[in-house]
Amino acid sequence: MADLFKVIGLNVNTLFLSVNLSSLWWLVFMIALFFSFRCKRLHPMLATALQILHFRFFLSVHGSIPEDLLHEIFRENKTPDTMNALEANATYLSFMHKYSEFTEVTLSGGHGATSRFWMIYVKLVQLHLMFLRACKTNNLSLFVFILGQMRYLFFACNRPNYARWMVRYFLNLANVDKTHPGLRNILENGALTVNRTGMPFSRAAADLTLEQSLNADAASRHTGITSFMTSTSARRRWLITRSARSAIIGSILQKTGLKSPDEGMKDLKDHRIRKDNEDMTKVLDTISTHMNPFQTESDDNLYCLSTGKSVPNDIKADLLHCQELGKRWCQEFEDGCRHDPARFEKAIPRRKVKNFTSVAVKASVKSNKKVVELQGTRDLFGRLLYLSSKYNLDLNRVFSFPLTPVPLSLAHIDGSLNKTDKSKLLHKLENEMDSTYPGSPVDVTLVDGMFLLHTLQNLPVTLGEVASLVLQILCSMSERVDMICDAYKNPSIKDLEHSRRSADETAYSITGPGQHRPKEWQKALKSPAFKTQFLKFLAQEWASHADPNTLAGHHVYLAVDNVCHHYTVQQGSVIHEEAADLACTHEEADTRIVFHLSRLTNEKPTVAVRCSDTDVFVLLLYHISRMPDKPLVWMDVGLSSNNTRRYINISQLVAHIHREVLEALPAFHAYTGSDYSASFMNKGKIRPFDLMRKKQQFVSAFACLGRSDKVDDNTMMQIEKFTCCMYSMPKLSKVNDVRLALFEQKYALCKAKTQPLSKIKGVNPSDMPPCHSSLVNKVRRANYIAYLWKNAPARNPSDLDPNEHGWLLKDNQYVIHWYDGEQLPQSITNILSKEDTGALTDDTDEEFFSYSSDESDDESDDDDGD
Numbered sequence: 001m002a003d004l005f006k007v008i009g010l011n012v013n014t015l016f017l018s019v020n021l022s023s024l025w026w027l028v029f030m031i032a033l034f035f036s037f038r039c040k041r042l043h044p045m046l047a048t049a050l051q052i053l054h055f056r057f058f059l060s061v062h063g064s065i066p067e068d069l070l071h072e073i074f075r076e077n078k079t080p081d082t083m084n085a086l087e088a089n090a091t092y093l094s095f096m097h098k099y100s101e102f103t104e105v106t107l108s109g110g111h112g113a114t115s116r117f118w119m120i121y122v123k124l125v126q127l128h129l130m131f132l133r134a135c136k137t138n139n140l141s142l143f144v145f146i147l148g149q150m151r152y153l154f155f156a157c158n159r160p161n162y163a164r165w166m167v168r169y170f171l172n173l174a175n176v177d178k179t180h181p182g183l184r185n186i187l188e189n190g191a192l193t194v195n196r197t198g199m200p201f202s203r204a205a206a207d208l209t210l211e212q213s214l215n216a217d218a219a220s221r222h223t224g225i226t227s228f229m230t231s232t233s234a235r236r237r238w239l240i241t242r243s244a245r246s247a248i249i250g251s252i253l254q255k256t257g258l259k260s261p262d263e264g265m266k267d268l269k270d271h272r273i274r275k276d277n278e279d280m281t282k283v284l285d286t287i288s289t290h291m292n293p294f295q296t297e298s299d300d301n302l303y304c305l306s307t308g309k310s311v312p313n314d315i316k317a318d319l320l321h322c323q324e325l326g327k328r329w330c331q332e333f334e335d336g337c338r339h340d341p342a343r344f345e346k347a348i349p350r351r352k353v354k355n356f357t358s359v360a361v362k363a364s365v366k367s368n369k370k371v372v373e374l375q376g377t378r379d380l381f382g383r384l385l386y387l388s389s390k391y392n393l394d395l396n397r398v399f400s401f402p403l404t405p406v407p408l409s410l411a412h413i414d415g416s417l418n419k420t421d422k423s424k425l426l427h428k429l430e431n432e433m434d435s436t437y438p439g440s441p442v443d444v445t446l447v448d449g450m451f452l453l454h455t456l457q458n459l460p461v462t463l464g465e466v467a468s469l470v471l472q473i474l475c476s477m478s479e480r481v482d483m484i485c486d487a488y489k490n491p492s493i494k495d496l497e498h499s500r501r502s503a504d505e506t507a508y509s510i511t512g513p514g515q516h517r518p519k520e521w522q523k524a525l526k527s528p529a530f531k532t533q534f535l536k537f538l539a540q541e542w543a544s545h546a547d548p549n550t551l552a553g554h555h556v557y558l559a560v561d562n563v564c565h566h567y568t569v570q571q572g573s574v575i576h577e578e579a580a581d582l583a584c585t586h587e588e589a590d591t592r593i594v595f596h597l598s599r600l601t602n603e604k605p606t607v608a609v610r611c612s613d614t615d616v617f618v619l620l621l622y623h624i625s626r627m628p629d630k631p632l633v634w635m636d637v638g639l640s641s642n643n644t645r646r647y648i649n650i651s652q653l654v655a656h657i658h659r660e661v662l663e664a665l666p667a668f669h670a671y672t673g674s675d676y677s678a679s680f681m682n683k684g685k686i687r688p689f690d691l692m693r694k695k696q697q698f699v700s701a702f703a704c705l706g707r708s709d710k711v712d713d714n715t716m717m718q719i720e721k722f723t724c725c726m727y728s729m730p731k732l733s734k735v736n737d738v739r740l741a742l743f744e745q746k747y748a749l750c751k752a753k754t755q756p757l758s759k760i761k762g763v764n765p766s767d768m769p770p771c772h773s774s775l776v777n778k779v780r781r782a783n784y785i786a787y788l789w790k791n792a793p794a795r796n797p798s799d800l801d802p803n804e805h806g807w808l809l810k811d812n813q814y815v816i817h818w819y820d821g822e823q824l825p826q827s828i829t830n831i832l833s834k835e836d837t838g839a840l841t842d843d844t845d846e847e848f849f850s851y852s853s854d855e856s857d858d859e860s861d862d863d864d865g866d
Contacts, residue, residue, distance in 0.1 A: 043128070044125055044128075044129060045276065045279060045280060045283060046121075046283060047122045047126070048280065049280060049283040049287060050118050050119075050121070050287075050293070050294075051122055053284070053287065053288075053293070053294050054103070054106065054115075054118075054122075054294050055099070056294075057111075057115075057295075058098075058099055058102045062098060062102070065095065066091055068091060069089070069092055069095060072089065072092075073086070103119065106294075107119050107120065107123070109300075109320075111294065112295065112299040112300065112301075113299065113300050113301060113302040113316060113320065114293045114295075114299065114301070114302055114303045114305075115294050115295070117293070117302055117319055117320060118293045118294075120320070120323070127146060127150070130142065130146050131143070131146045131150070135193050135203060135204065135205055136193070136201050136202065136203045137201065137203065138188070138190060138192045138195075138203055140184065140187050140188050140192055143173075144170070144174055147166065147170045147173065148170050148174070150166065151163065151166040151167055151170050151330055152323060152326035152327045152330050153322075153323070153326055154166050155325075155326040155327075155329040155330045155333070156322040156323060156327075156329070156353065157322070157326070157353070158350055158352075158353055160347070160348035160349075160350065163329075163330065163348060164348060167330065167333065167337075194206050196209060196213070213246070213250070215246075287305060289421045290305050290306055290308065290419065291303060291308050293305060295522075299523060301316075302315070302316040302319065304356050304412075304414070306412060307414060307416040308416075308419075309359075309416050311356060311358075311359055314354060315355065315356070315358055315359065318353045318354045318355065319354075319355060319356075322353065325351075325353070329351070356414075357413060359413075359414040395740050395743065395744075396737075396740055398825070399736050399739040399740045399743065400771055400773075401822060401823060401824055401825060402771050402774055402819045402823050403765065403771075403823065403824060404823070405823060406816075406818055407765075407770040407771070407774040407818055407819070408681070408765040408766040409681050409765070409766050409768060409769055409770050410678040410679075410680065410681070410770055410774070410778065410818075411678055411816070411818070415816075416496065417496060417677070417678035417679075417816070418673070418678045418679045418680070418681050419678075419679055420672070420680075420683070420684050420685060421685070422615070422669075422673065422674065422685065423612075424684060424685050424686055425618075425669065425685040425686070425689060426614045426617045426637075426648075428686055429617075429621075429653060429657070430648050432653070432656060433649065433652055433656050435634075435646070435647055435648050436647070436649075440606050440632070441478075441606065442477070442478045442606050442607070442608045443478065443479065443602055443605040443606045444479075444481075444482070444600060444602070444605055444606075444608070445474075445477040445478040445480070445481045445482070445609075445610055445636075446482045446484060446593050446596055446597060446608070446610070447474065447481060447482065447483045447484065447609075447610045447611070448484060448589050448593065448609075448611035448613065448616065449483045449484055449485035449486075449535070449558075449559075449589060450485060450486060450531070451610070451611045451612060451613070452470070452473070452610070453470070453525055453534075454522065455639060455641075456469070456470070456521070457641070459517060459521060461516055461517065462513060462514055462515065462516055462517065463510060463513060463516070463534070463541075464512075464513025464514060464515075464541060464545065466517055467513065467537070467541040467542065468545075468546075468550075470538065471542060471546060471547070471550055471551065471556065472550055474556055475551060477608070477610070479553065479554055479555065480554070480556075480557070481554065481555075481556050481557070482556075482557040482559065482596050483558050483559070484559045484589045484593050485531075485535050485558075485559060485560055485589055486531075486589045487560075487561045487586065487588075488528045488531070488532050489587050490812065490813075492587060493676055493784075493807055493814050494587075494588075494675065494676060495815070496814075496815065497675055497676075507529055508527065508529040508533050509533065510533045510534065510537045513541055518530070535558075535560045538558060538560075539558055539560055539565050542558070542567050542574075542576070543565070543574070546567060548569045548573065548574055551568065551569045551574060552569045553569070554568070554569075555567075555568050557579060557582065557596075559582065559589075559592055562583055562584065562585055563578055563583055564578065564582035564583055564584075565577075565579070566578065566579040581599060582595075582596060582599060583795070584795045584796070585795065585796045586797060588615075588675075589611075590613060590615045590616050590619060590789075590792075591619065591788065591789060591792035591797055593609060593611070593616055593620075594619050594620070594623050594792035594793060595792055595794075595795070595797075597609075597620075597633070598623070598627075598793035600631065603629070604629055604630070604631055605631050605632070606632045606634075607631050607633045607634070608634045608635075608636050609633065609634070609635045609636065610636040611635070611636075611637070612637045612638060612639075614669070615669070615674055615789075617635060617637075617648070618669045619666065619789055619792060620633060620650045621650060621653060621654055621657065621662055621665055622662055622663070622789070622790070623792060624650055624651060624654050625654045625659060625662045625663075630651060630654070631651070632651050633650040633651050634647045634648065634649055634650060634651075635647065635648040660699050661693060661699060663699075663702075664692065664698075664699045664700075664701075664702035664705075665702075666706060666785075666786045666789045666790055667703070667704075667705035667782060668688075668689065668702045669685075670705075670706075670782040670786050670789070671702070671719070671778070671779070671782040672684075672685055672688050672689075673685070674785065676781070676785050677778075677782060677785055678778075678816075680723075680769070681766040681767070682766070682767070683726055688722075688726050691722065691725050691726060692722065697718050697721075698719075698721075698722045701714075701715045701718035701719050701722065702719070705719070705779070705782060705783050706783055706785075706786025706787045706789065706790045707787075707790070708787070709783075709787065709805075710783075711779055711780060711783050716776070716779055719779055720733065720734065720735055720772070720775060723769050723775060724737075724738050724769070729742075734772065735771065735772055736771055736772050738768070739768045739769060739771065742767065742768050773819040773820050773821055774818055776820070777806040777817055777818060777819060777820070780805045780806040781805060781806035781807070781816075783805065784798075784800055784802065784805035784806065787800060788800075802814050
């Protein structure tokens with residue numbers, strides 16, 4: 001979805017080569033067929049979702065839609081005349097002019113590189129939709145214009161064969177009046193496309209009509225590779241009887257009411273509209289969960305939405321300027337053809353244009369012949385499928401290997417961790433009981449410092465004034481307030497998370513309270529360097545310049561690094577001292593909040609925890625259930641700005657949820673995805689939580705995880721069984737068996753070697769569980785995190801070495817150790833059954849290992865190989 005070069009399919013059939021001027025309409029029909037098949041729903045829906053987000057961004061900057069305009073837009077009984085009147089309305093024209101100017105600023109990069117990239121994507125999808133409009137309305141002029149724009153994209157997307165012939169066909173159509181007088185009138189009068197119904201805007205390309213009618217009726221209902229015919233006589237029989245079969249089947253379908261010649265478009269059916277609306281909501285929620293590309297602050301980095309990771313500048317340049325590059329290369333080709341007609345037939349060089357997949361993790365594998373560099377790719381199973389039909393592979397052995405450089409069920413191809421919406425677990429447990437505002441006054445408020453800083457709005461100009469504002473907000477909460485902040489240590493198991501957005505991190509210095517705050521406050525808060533300096537500045541500024549009138553009657557604690565500062569007022573003066581009993585080595589504010597909670601000396605105080613982090617929610621449930629004198633704890637979550645602020649009664653939930661489930665909760669949360677650990681692709685939190693709660697052995701296994709530095713065999717076995725259930729294979733207990741079963745299920749492998757495949761569907765490695773070796777390391781990391789969380793009340797919560805629990809220290813940073821052993825078998829002989837070892841050739845290993853997705857830099861032979 002994030003790859004601009006896949007916006008328009010670009011897999012045009014090589015039948016383009018057989019088109020000549022005397023059959024010009026075939027070109028028209030084939031291009032329309034091609035673009036109609038690809039991206040029919042996904043890309044228009046994604047582009048619409050992005051336009052909605054962009055429009056919301058526009059409203060957040062320029063204000064809401066005028067009331068009189070809203071009234072006209074949502075008035076009942078709208079007619080074409082009222083809509084035409086609306087479009088002529090001066091208010092509407094002025095409003096849309098502002099939005100058009102705003103869009104141009106986005107396209108020029110004024111709102112950041114990521115916003116620019118996705119607006120380019122929207123424009124390309126609009127180009128595709130205009131092409132469909134030209135086909136559906138038989139508009140030849142629009143059709144030719146769009147072809148002229150599309151020819152640049154074939155050059156930009158490294159499709160030399162299609163680029164060459166698109167130039168030729170565009171010129172033929174543009175000059176049709178000179179070369180074929182009268183043909184334009186024929187095409188404009190209905191020969192361009194076919195209208196099968198009396199419905200407007202329902203015309204279709206001739207080839208598409210042929211595929212949906214004659215060929216569809218005459219075709220066999222058998223699908224898959226096994227239905228491909230290589231027999232010449234069988235093909236001849238099909239051609240001879242095709243028209244008769246089509247007529248018979250078409251007549252039966254119409255007489256039985258299963259098919260109507262005047263049936264409207266399926267996309268306009270009520271059920272389809274409802275389904276599209278539901279899908280649109282899911283797309284919007286998914287984008288908002290990962291990263292909204294249209295932010296209020298510009299950023300010159302180009303981020304991948306799914307990972308939140310910025311790409312290098314060379315990739316950014318190629319993605320943002322692909323259209324300009326394609327246009328330049330197209331003009332170079334056309335100029336060359338004008339000077340030398342033989343240039344048209346010569347090879348067009350393949351230009352290595354980079355995209356998001358260029359940052360994929362690579363690994364070196366040594367086969368019997370050579371060392372091959374393998375890139376993270378999703379086409380490996382297709383090659384395994386081919387080899388399994390050619391040789392009798394031991395697939396049980398094959399799927400015991402990771403196969404890809406990083407397990408794609410846990411990570412993206414660039415090595416970054418999969419993330420899931422953690423808040424769904426919070427919402428699920430929260431909804432099990434009704435919570436109201438605490439009736440008794442709050443004695444202590446524990447505040448996540450970074451959360452508080454992110455919520456600040458309408459900030460003053462200088463950093464000293466910002467410090468005063470923060471102190472005022474804290475003192476308005478309760479008599480005692482603890483502002484608890486993260487400590488940024490190096491190395492850390494959160495190095496991957498910290499480096500995700502700080503590739504261009506620079507040093508930051510605060511010289512005094514008069515220094516102006518960063519104009520882009522939210523962007524500055526993503527920088528560990530700025531956050532570290534600002535928190536130290538807060539500690540010094542409050543000690544030196546805190547307002548005694550604001551602080552009077554309050555005790556404010558500021559936990560920064562390993563120190564906790566205490567501020568109060570005595571005899572009209574601010575007293576600053578270090579709270580020795582609250583000094584600790586915690587890195588995360590999440591666990592430090594529990595540490596402060598465990599150190600409260602009040603007898604059963606009423607405590608409010610101000611944050612919106614599921615990790616804190618899980619830790620509070622676990623630790624409060626284990627406190628002998630349980631305090632009354634509320635969690636203050638959400639924001640007033642978007643009307644989501646509310647209180648969750650943690651103490652009440654602790655009494656409601658079963659004790660063993662509370663014991664299992666930290667390890668379960670760590671295993672299914674947290675800030676430290678990867679989530680399972682497309683598995684989320686809710687269904688796995690329900691699966692765990694249904695079976696006592698799973699609850700017990702997760703409860704045991706994190707109690708010690710080791711994972712016993714029974715716990716590992718039960719968690720592996722739980723993972724099998726997560727992938728809808730409850731009868732299996734080994735993840736390697738699940739991998740094989742899913743492969744066979746998708747590809748429907750048969751035992752008969754004459755017909756090894758009964759059907760074929762795409763299998764994505766991210767839809768399979770990790771292999772056993774990867775899973776063991778995943779469990780070890782979850783155990784480490786759960787151990788850290790369960791020991792949160794301690795001053796030093798963990799002395800375990802991450803190197804021994806699923807991480808590796810490289811260049812003074814911790815990286816994920818994904819699996820032990822080899823990525824692939826060293827030779828195909830290791831995975832071949834004994835009876836097939838005699839069938840090996842010198843090229844067998846080459847077949848297995850040569851699946852890198854890199855393309856050659858040499859000149860193209862015009863065989864795209866798609």
